[in-house]
Amino acid sequence: MPKGWKQKAEHEARETCRLWFRAAMHRLLAYARLQVDADTDVEMLLCGVITRVADAVAEGRVPAQEEDLLRYSMRAIWHDALRLRERNAHRREAEKQYVAHRTPEPTEPHPCMAAADAEMRARRLRQAVQLLPAEQAELVNLRIWQELSFAEIARRSRTPESTLRSRYAVALRTVKSHLEHLDLG
Numbered sequence: 001m002p003k004g005w006k007q008k009a010e011h012e013a014r015e016t017c018r019l020w021f022r023a024a025m026h027r028l029l030a031y032a033r034l035q036v037d038a039d040t041d042v043e044m045l046l047c048g049v050i051t052r053v054a055d056a057v058a059e060g061r062v063p064a065q066e067e068d069l070l071r072y073s074m075r076a077i078w079h080d081a082l083r084l085r086e087r088n089a090h091r092r093e094a095e096k097q098y099v100a101h102r103t104p105e106p107t108e109p110h111p112c113m114a115a116a117d118a119e120m121r122a123r124r125l126r127q128a129v130q131l132l133p134a135e136q137a138e139l140v141n142l143r144i145w146q147e148l149s150f151a152e153i154a155r156r157s158r159t160p161e162s163t164l165r166s167r168y169a170v171a172l173r174t175v176k177s178h179l180e181h182l183d184l185g
Contacts, residue, residue: 010058017054020069028073035081037088045084049076128178136171143168 021028028049032042053073056062062072129140142148150168154161 013057013060013064014054016064017050017057017069020064020066021050021053024070024073028077031074032077032081035078037085045077045080049073049080052076124179125175128175131178132171132174136167136174139164139168140171140175 028046029042032046032049036042036045050073053062053069053076056072057064057069062068129137132140139153142153143150148156150161150164153159154164157164
């Protein structure tokens with residue numbers, strides 16, 4: 001077969017692949033996402049597979065029929081994803097060993113620093129509680145700082161204990177959110 005014909009046949013096979021990949025891209029992406037873990041870039045995986053499949057078709061190792069392309073592509077995605085999962089597992093294990101080896105022994109903080117740290121946390125907690133609505137802030141104050149039980153608070157406020165518990169849970173979630181915001185700010 002003359003050289004020009006071979007190049008023309010390779011070009012036609014690659015064009016057939018390109019059109020098929022364009023039509024099947026969503027299906028291949030969905031399958032690739034099912035096969036990989038969170039550390040893997042699905043699009044990069046798929047680009048490598050598409051290149052390999054197109055080369056295989058151009059070289060005549062895979063027929064340019066739709067079912068053959070699909071079967072070969074799925075197998076290539078599965079194989080590459082497996083290889084990437086193994087690589088990522090080895091990498092994570094190596095990172096754990098490195099961190100375990102490099103982590104210094106914990107030291108006791110100086111008593112002055114521990115007191116300053118506790119004071120700063122208490123100040124941030126008070127700020128977060130002050131941002132609550134008055135009713136929730138009062139409930140948190142009674143429960144945490146005055147150490148009253150829900151039954152005692154319910155008796156004093158003439159509010160059902162279940163209502164107080166749910167308000168308290170909402171207040172704590174809000175305080176947590178405020179503390180995270182204060183940490184970022």
